[in-house]
Amino acid sequence: MKTYDIVIVGGGPAGLAAAVAAKEAGNDSILILERDHELGGILNQCIHNGFGLHTFKEELTGPEYAYRFIKQVLDLGIEYKLNTMVMDIAEDKTVTAMNREDGMFQIPAKAVILAMGCRERPRGALNIPGYRPAGIFSAGTAQRLVNIEGYMPGREVVILGSGDIGLIMARRMTLEGAKVKVVAELMPYSGGLKRNIVQCLDDYGIPLKLSHTVVDIEGKEHVTAVTIAEVGPDRKPIPGTEERYTCDTLLLSCGLIPENELSRAAGVSMSPITSGPVVNESLETNIPGVFACGNVLHVHDLVDYVSEEAKRAGQNAVKYINDGCKKAENDNVIELVATEGARYTVPSTINVDRMDDLLTVRFRVGDVYKDSFVSVYFDDERVMHNKKRIIAPGEMEQIILKKTQLTEKAGLKKITVKIEKE
């Protein structure tokens, strides 16, 4: 088997953008490993529009957005293998993968970019009581069946969870002739974009019931009905509020989980908040030369940010190799802390010497905040205080740090991000 400098695990939006950036940064020894039969990842089944406004200044569908990057990968002659599953990543960055043609093979890489994306939270993890019949799908599985395979899971649909995939599928199922009866959301707010609530639900008269959850699933062989109930502030169902909907399909859009089994097995340190790797300013994990980007790192709201982040991971991987594959110096490292409303930051640490002139720090909040401030403290000194009319858990927030800011403040140990009322 040929050897490569950089092995990229996953050929979705993150992997593609990382590959292009690495190639453009001057590395010619890159291999993308993709488990599906085509590049593009989940974007291929996201046939709705709304992608790429930031990156391309136009509104694209998922497959179109993916193809912009696929084309670059093809034009740049970047190598990739399809239908190839990565089985293991060793701490020494030996990647073990497998497919029909090559069998099981190992590539000793100098740098590995984790770009495996995320998966949906299944019904089992939600502990919904009732039967376990056919007709229950995670929204993304239904999306694949409808959009790629061209099959309808059912005619009468209830959706639990108002994440964007759930909202998008409410519209898709409706347009394909199904009746979507209700979308229930456990939280008092939707995690989906306002635009999707209006254009996927309101346009078609589909009710959205906030603070509601599924409390029973009927049907031994196939779903025949679903009961939803209102939940209290403790998110427990309130007796007496049950409403029964006859239906043949229950779609679940209840959160995404970064797919980090390989990372964990490789010894990559994980954040319990994001379920993704803990990374430094270079998007490098605790294993030198192993980088992470996209939804495997933290679940993004817009693919544009995935591409941007992945680009940095690709560039940094090349930099790491060009610098002789050395472990980053540990002095002059600033810790980033998310607190008081901010749930996490990516990255978690900054090595000022290695940071770019501008560094985007992304984070999410744990609740809806109106007329509040995103504040940044350098140790105890508040250096940023940006008023926002609204900050919601469904959208990623960002702050931009300047290298000069950080170098000016000698001895800076800790940067804190928080949400303040005033």
Added chain:
Amino acid sequence: METRELTCIGCPMGCMLTVTMDKGEVIEVKGNTCPKGDIYARKEVVNPTRIVTSTVKITGGDKERVSCKTESDIPKAKIFEVMKDIDAAVVAAPAQIGDVLIENVAGTGVNVIATRNVAKA
């Protein structure tokens, strides 16, 4: 005089907009916290439009469906007429992104185009 209630899609705020209209003319937009809401409301009540995305049957390809979209916005009221044409259409592989799959869908003057490549089987 009539009023219409809308949710602004400009940002996560989701301002509840109240639009006052008279004989199809917008008199006033209330409830918005920023100018985005005003612009959105005026367009949405007078001429709401949407991009429709779906799939079209394709024969002789390595896939059985090719994803598609209306090349530009179509009137919101015509969504289901557009879908009817999309459902009835059959195209032959190959298809390239941007290929016109249906011309002048549902008399809107807008074409339906492919949003992915489908190779011949």
Added chain:
Amino acid sequence: MYDVIVIGAGVSGCAVARQLSRYDVNVCVLEKCEDVCEGTSKANSAIVHAGFDADEGSLMAKLNVKGNAMMDDLAKDLDIPFKRNGSMVVCIHKEELDGLKTLYERGVKNGVPGLKILTREEALEMEPNLSDNVEGALFAPTGGIICPFELTIAMAENANVNGVEFRFNTRVEDIKKGEDGLWHLRTNNGEYTAKYVVNAAGVYADKIHNMVSEDKMHIIERRGDYCLLDKEVGGYVSHTIFPQPTKYGKGVLVTPTVHGNLLIGPTAIDIENKEGTATTAQGLNEVQAKASENVKNLPMRNVITSFAGLRAHLERHEFVIEEVKDAPCFIDVAGIESPGLSASPAIGEMVADMLKDKMGLKEKENFISTRKGITRTEGLSIEEMNELIKKNPAYGTIVCRCESITEGEILDAIHRPLGARSLDGVKRRTRAGMGRCQAGFCSPRTMEILNRELGLTYEEITKSGGKSNIVIERTKGEVSGS
């Protein structure tokens, strides 16, 4: 006409069928579902009990201890995973320590080998995640864990290879003794006749029994809810942890499974509904609360699925394995609740022996006693994998990413005797879809394989037979197959 018809392809029916297949006898198994192992056998604790629970001298005690002892050879012959991980009954109240002694003594009388009462310290040393309240424990080294699907499927396959016929989707609706002296079984798939009938119908055993006997039987469906946790926490305990038993049974246990998950449950709720396998919020909460009494800080956020099974409980809490008094040549295998799975090899042997004596059966010369399971790729070296892929490239394609199941394994599951025809059929044979994403990723891919290999249209593919279709039609109003 058959010599013997076995009603029910659960673990008992398949054990009987396999044992009978040693003899020169014409056997058919009728199963109302589309596959073996669809009822009680598929949703239980997956435990091979040591045998200290059942009352001394009971059939339950006898067959449990015997079945347990038979399991090593059976697992080897049938190529299925079985592990003697040992079980512990944990006492968390000082005043109940005597209960452990009672169990110990009963176990000794039942013939359970190696029992030992552990001090608090000994118990905690063996299982550091036990509750801080643990006062002592009974340790049974012969307790084990097994995959109930594989056990049942393997026995069925082996029986089939040795000539036993299986009729699926065949529900027995009535049974009459004909003037010809034969049993006539009316089913949704026509009439079947046999000289002997074995009633191994699980929770339906009373219904079947009552078709032929005036001495009515009543089975109570005792539901048990379970939660299954991710392999990530499969090692949270290494032994099977029981509370002290009550009159409702052995209580909520915490155990590793033979495939490395963590399983907790069951509840014991009497429901009088033979299809009532719906979990309830109350039941699932109870599972967690009771399991937490014996094992601390259970990682409940790692739950990947929950399910419920039904125990076929008889008031007298005893296996009924006998010829029905007023229905000669009709043998009940009823009331097979826990420890039915553990006892199943012994149950099969007992029933076969009964029939052998009654019918004067002769052993076959060409009985095939072993069965080769599906070739598993898990844990194979690179060289071994490449050997396999060279022979069959399908082993190079991973279909289920969570459990690392290859297309080769799925093809094997489909094309072997009594092969899989549904998503659950594939799942129970290969584990594809049994992992943390619960088939979200692999189900479209498995459907593609079922479509190609069995010629089923997508609309015909089911989760588990019957009306459990995954999709209903093509988009765009297209008629499938056109």
